[in-house]
Amino acid sequence: MNTNDVIKLFDEYVIGNYSRLPRVIVRGQGSYIYDADGGKILDLFPGWAVSGIGHCHPKVVKAIQQQAKLLLHMDNTFYTELQGRLAQMLSQRAFGGKCFFCNSGAEANEAALKLARISTEKKKYKYITAFGSFHGRTFGAMTATAQPKKFESFQPVVPGFVYVPFNDVDALKKAFDDEVAAVMIEPIQGEGGVHVATPEYMRAIRQLCDKTGARMILDEVQTGMGRTGKWFGYQHFDVVPDIITLSKTLGGGVAIGAMMAKPEIAASLVPGTHASTFGGNCIACAAAVATIEAIDEEAMIENSQKMGQYAADKLSQLKAKYSVIDHIRGKGLMIGIQLKAPGAQIVADCLKNGLRINCTQDTVLRFMPAMNVTAKQIDEAVKILDNVLKNIG
Ligand SMILES: *Cc1c(COP(=O)(O)O)cnc(C)c1O
Numbered sequence: 001m002n003t004n005d006v007i008k009l010f011d012e013y014v015i016g017n018y019s020r021l022p023r024v025i026v027r028g029q030g031s032y033i034y035d036a037d038g039g040k041i042l043d044l045f046p047g048w049a050v051s052g053i054g055h056c057h058p059k060v061v062k063a064i065q066q067q068a069k070l071l072l073h074m075d076n077t078f079y080t081e082l083q084g085r086l087a088q089m090l091s092q093r094a095f096g097g098k099c100f101f102c103n104s105g106a107e108a109n110e111a112a113l114k115l116a117r118i119s120t121e122k123k124k125y126k127y128i129t130a131f132g133s134f135h136g137r138t139f140g141a142m143t144a145t146a147q148p149k150k151f152e153s154f155q156p157v158v159p160g161f162v163y164v165p166f167n168d169v170d171a172l173k174k175a176f177d178d179e180v181a182a183v184m185i186e187p188i189q190g191e192g193g194v195h196v197a198t199p200e201y202m203r204a205i206r207q208l209c210d211k212t213g214a215r216m217i218l219d220e221v222q223t224g225m226g227r228t229g230k231w232f233g234y235q236h237f238d239v240v241p242d243i244i245t246l247s248k249t250l251g252g253g254v255a256i257g258a259m260m261a262k263p264e265i266a267a268s269l270v271p272g273t274h275a276s277t278f279g280g281n282c283i284a285c286a287a288a289v290a291t292i293e294a295i296d297e298e299a300m301i302e303n304s305q306k307m308g309q310y311a312a313d314k315l316s317q318l319k320a321k322y323s324v325i326d327h328i329r330g331k332g333l334m335i336g337i338q339l340k341a342p343g344a345q346i347v348a349d350c351l352k353n354g355l356r357i358n359c360t361q362d363t364v365l366r367f368m369p370a371m372n373v374t375a376k377q378i379d380e381a382v383k384i385l386d387n388v389l390k391n392i393g
Contacts, residue, residue, distance in 0.1 A: 028055025052249025101280030106136025132192030187233030194336025
């Protein structure tokens with residue numbers, strides 16, 4: 001089938017809830033994807049951070065192939081070694097927590113919201129989340145997502161949510177009371193435009209939660225697994241959360257989500273309170289274990305730090321050349337370029353020239369390259385962006 005045939009299939013049979021770029025992708029390797037017309041695209045936004053160690057990492061592919069011969073799926077009626085080992089690997093890299101596995105970021109957040117309610121005393125029920133956040137599209141996660149345009153056509157939404165401006169300690173204190181079950185934020189807002197939490201804000205959340213026994217939940221679906229230059233985003237701060245949620249890069253390209261909670265909190269999730277049929281299945285766990293091993297063996301966290309700095313420096317040189325760039329922000333390989341004008345045309349023009357990046361909140365160009373991206377690939381990307389900006393004028 002050629003590109004037009006595939007697009008026709010979609011027009012006829014696939015629900016149109018995504019605005020798709022007009023390419024059919026057939027193959028991916030590392031930081032490159034290849035389309036049905038023989039085009040090669042440098043992908044600096046691989047899978048929205050799902051392919052965070054590059055497309056089709058050989059170690060992950062091999063682990064999946066080997067596991068597929070043994071057992072594709074085993075339900076949680078029994079034990080499987082891989083799920084246990086994956087939980088151990090995550091626990092040892094975070095705060096010694098215990099894990100629950102599911103299949104996506106939204107599901108991980110739903111688990112965290114439920115755990116906060118069931119584990120707090122006196123039926124605490126309120127949740128505080130921050131404007132500009134993104135937590136997923138299921139009803140609870142969507143209501144947690146404090147971007148009213150994303151939920152206003154689905155009213156009534158889940159009760160109990162209170163929204164505050166991100167990084168505003170005073171507003172947080174004002175909104176906080178005894179009935180709050182949890183404060184949930186992203187250590188770096190991703191979809192909201194790459195906004196990094198301040199140390200004071202993180203500390204204030206921790207202190208308020210400690211005072212009443214509310215849970216501090218960090219949505220690390222995007223910041224987790226090393227992209228920011230540490231395993232988890234919270235490790236840039238001097239606070240330890242009660243619960244973190246993971247997905248995206250965790251499975252190296254395979255669908256998996258996880259919630260990790262401090263053991264004493266996790267203990268509330270007794271049989272009958274929560275479950276996921278596919279959660280922690282064999283293929284996903286094999287892929288996730290291989291992903292973590294690859295990140296360690298290939299020093300990808302160090303590379304995220306180094307390449308993050310390298311990319312930020314290169315992009316700053318563009319800022320000096322083009323007044324449309326206001327400033328550059330982020331951490332490691334989570335980079336946002338704040339523009340003074342909408343960025344959709346820039347993204348489309350980059351793609352025409354073989355570079356895939358993203359634009360969020362209309363005016364923020366987003367780079368989230370694979371954690372094994374090279375300096376040469378960043379140079380290639382910056383050159384394309386430079387040309388695009390030159391022609392836009
Ligand atoms: C992508 C994302 C989610 C939602 O993940 P899904 O797998 O699409 O449900 C939640 N939180 C953050 C921070 C994300 O980046």
